[in-house]
Amino acid sequence: MxxxxxxxxxxxxxxxxxxxxxxxxxxxxxxAGLLTLAGLVIGLVxxxxxxxxxxxxxxxxxxxxAAWMSMLIYLAMAFWAGIGLVFNARSAAMLALALxxxxxxxxxxxxxxxxxxxxxxxxxxxxWDARLTSELILLFLYIGFMSLHxxxxxxxRADRAAGLLALVGVVNVPIIYFSVKxxxxxxxxxxxxxxxxxxxxxxxxxxxxxMALAFWMYCLAVAAMRLRVILLERDAQAxxxxxxxxxxxxxxx
Amino acid sequence: xxxxxPTAATVLSAWxxxxxxxxxxxxxxxxxxxxxxxxxxxxxxxxxxxxxxxxPEPQLLRRMAAGVVWVAALLAAMLSLTRLFADDxxxxxxxxxxxxxAPLPLLVLAKxxxxxxxxxxxxALISPLLALQxxxxxxxxxxxxxxxxxxxPLLSLxxxxxAALTVGLRGGGVLLSLLVLPLYVPVIIFxxxxxxxxxxxxxxxxxxxxxGAMLAVSLVLAPVAAAAALRISVE
Numbered sequence: 001m002x003x004x005x006x007x008x009x010x011x012x013x014x015x016x017x018x019x020x021x022x023x024x025x026x027x028x029x030x031x032a033g034l035l036t037l038a039g040l041v042i043g044l045v046x047x048x049x050x051x052x053x054x055x056x057x058x059x060x061x062x063x064x065x066a067a068w069m070s071m072l073i074y075l076a077m078a079f080w081a082g083i084g085l086v087f088n089a090r091s092a093a094m095l096a097l098a099l100x101x102x103x104x105x106x107x108x109x110x111x112x113x114x115x116x117x118x119x120x121x122x123x124x125x126x127x128w129d130a131r132l133t134s135e136l137i138l139l140f141l142y143i144g145f146m147s148l149h150x151x152x153x154x155x156x157r158a159d160r161a162a163g164l165l166a167l168v169g170v171v172n173v174p175i176i177y178f179s180v181k182x183x184x185x186x187x188x189x190x191x192x193x194x195x196x197x198x199x200x201x202x203x204x205x206x207x208x209x210x211m212a213l214a215f216w217m218y219c220l221a222v223a224a225m226r227l228r229v230i231l232l233e234r235d236a237q238a239x240x241x242x243x244x245x246x247x248x249x250x251x252x253x
Numbered sequence: 254x255x256x257x258x259p260t261a262a263t264v265l266s267a268w269x270x271x272x273x274x275x276x277x278x279x280x281x282x283x284x285x286x287x288x289x290x291x292x293x294x295x296x297x298x299x300x301x302x303x304x305x306x307x308x309p310e311p312q313l314l315r316r317m318a319a320g321v322v323w324v325a326a327l328l329a330a331m332l333s334l335t336r337l338f339a340d341d342x343x344x345x346x347x348x349x350x351x352x353x354x355a356p357l358p359l360l361v362l363a364k365x366x367x368x369x370x371x372x373x374x375x376x377a378l379i380s381p382l383l384a385l386q387x388x389x390x391x392x393x394x395x396x397x398x399x400x401x402x403x404x405x406p407l408l409s410l411x412x413x414x415x416a417a418l419t420v421g422l423r424g425g426g427v428l429l430s431l432l433v434l435p436l437y438v439p440v441i442i443f444x445x446x447x448x449x450x451x452x453x454x455x456x457x458x459x460x461x462x463x464x465g466a467m468l469a470v471s472l473v474l475a476p477v478a479a480a481a482a483l484r485i486s487v488e
Contacts (some may be wrong), residue, residue, distance in 0.1 A: 140435040147431055151422050160485045161418050165432060168414055168478055172436050175467070179439035183446065 270355030319448030373405025
C-alpha cells in the first residue's frame with residue numbers, strides 16, 4: 001500500500017470489525033450513560049416550565065431525539081445496505097442488520113412518547129397528522145426489512161434481499177413524507193430549524209441537544225453490541241471466532 | 254407458447270422477448286379464468302362489505318366511497334401479486350428468463366404489464382358500478398375511474414418488486430403485504446384524494462399530475478429493482 005492512502009476495506013474483514021466494535025463499545029456506552037444523566041438533569045430540573053404546555057412538554061427530551069434517530073438510522077441502514085450490495089461486502093450488510101432493530105425501537109419510542117404528549121396537549125392519543133403518519137409508515141418499513149431478512153434462511157441471500165428493500169424504501173421515504181404532508185397537517189411547526197434562530201428557551205434547547213447526543217451514543221453502542229453478536233453467529237465455524245471465544249471465559253470472569 | 258417462439262437460429266430481440274412473454278402471460282390468465290376473476294370478485298365483495306359494516310347513510314357512504322374502493326383495490330392487488338412470479342418459479346420458467354439474452358428488466362416490465370391488464374385494469378373498469386352503489390356524483394365517478402387507471406399500474410409496478418423479493422419464500426403472501434402496502438401509501442393518498450377534490454369542486458389536475466409523475470418514475474425504476482430482486486431470489 002502507498003503510505004498515506006487509506007485502506008477503505010480494512011474493517012470489512014469480520015475479525016477486525018469485531019475488534020473495532022469491541023473497542024469502541026465501552027466508550028459509546030459510557031458516553032450514553034453520562035449524557036443521559038446530564039440531559040435528564042437539564043431537562044427535568046433546570047429547564048423551566050413551558051408557559052403554554054406546562055410540564056407535559058418535557059417529553060420532548062425523549063421524543064425529539066428518538067424521532068431524529070429513527071429517521072437517521074433508516075438512512076444509515078440503507079447506506080450500509082447499499083454498500084453491502086455494491087461491494088458485495090458481508091460486514092456492511094451485517095451492520096445494516098444490526099441497525100434495524102434499534103431504528104425500529106426509536107420509531108416506536110417516538111410514536112409512544114408522541115401519544116403521551118398528544119393526550120394532554122391535543123386531547124387525543126393519536127391524530128392523523130403528517131409527521132405521526134409518516135413515522136408510523138417508517139415503523140412498517142423497519143418491520144418489513146426485518147421480516148424479509150428473517151424469512152430467508154440463507155444469510156447472504158437475506159442480506160441482499162433486505163438490502164434491496166432498504167434501498168427501495170429510502171427512495172420512497174421522501175415521497176411518502178411529502179404525500180402524507182400534503183394529505184393533512186395539524187402538527188405544530190418545527191421548533192428547531194437550521195435556518196432561523198430556535199424559538200425555544202436556552203436550557204430546553206441544551207437539554208434536548210444533550211439528550212440527542214445521548215441517544216446517538218446509545219444507538220451506536222447497541223448497534224456495535226448487536227454487530228458483534230451477528231459477526232460471531234455468521235462466522236461461527238471460522239478460526240477467528242473460536243480464537244475470540246476461546247479467550248472469552250478468562251476475560252468474562 | 255405456440256408457433257411464435259423463434260427457432261434456435263434466430264436471435265431473440267428484447268422486443269420479441271417482451272411481446273412473447275406478454276402474450277403468454279395474458280393467455281395463461283385467460284386459461285385460468287377463475288383465478289383472474291377471483292381477485293375481481295374479492296374486490297367487489299370487500300367494497301360491498303363496507304356499507305354493511307358502517308351503515309347505509311348515503312351521506313357517509315359518499316364521503317367514504319373513494320377510500321373504500323382504493324383500499325379494496327390495494328388488497329385485491331396483493332392477492333394477485335403473490336402469483337406474479339411464483340408459478341414461473343415453480344416450473345422453472347423463471348430461471349430460463351434469468352438466463353435469457355433479452356434484458357431482464359424489460360422482461361419483468363412485460364410481465365408487470367400483463368399483470369396490470371388482467372388485474373388493475375379490470376378493477377378500474379368495474380369501479381364505476383361500485384361507485385354508483387355508494388351514490389357518488391357522476392363527475393366523481395369519472396375521476397375515480399381515471400385515478401384507478403393511472404394508479405393501478407403503480408400497484409403492479411411497485412408490487413412487482415415485493416413479489417420478486419418474496420418469490421419462493423414460505424409465507425410469501427403475508428410477507429409481500431408487509432413489504433409493499435407501506436409503499437402504496439402515496440398512491441392511495443393521491444388516488445382517493447383526486448376523487449375527494451372533485452367532490453369538493455377543487456381542481457383534480459394536481460393529484461393526477463402527481464400520480465402520473467409517480468407512474469413515470471416507477472415505470473423506469475421498478476422493473477430494474479424487480480429484476481435485481483429476482484436475481485437475488487433465484488441464485
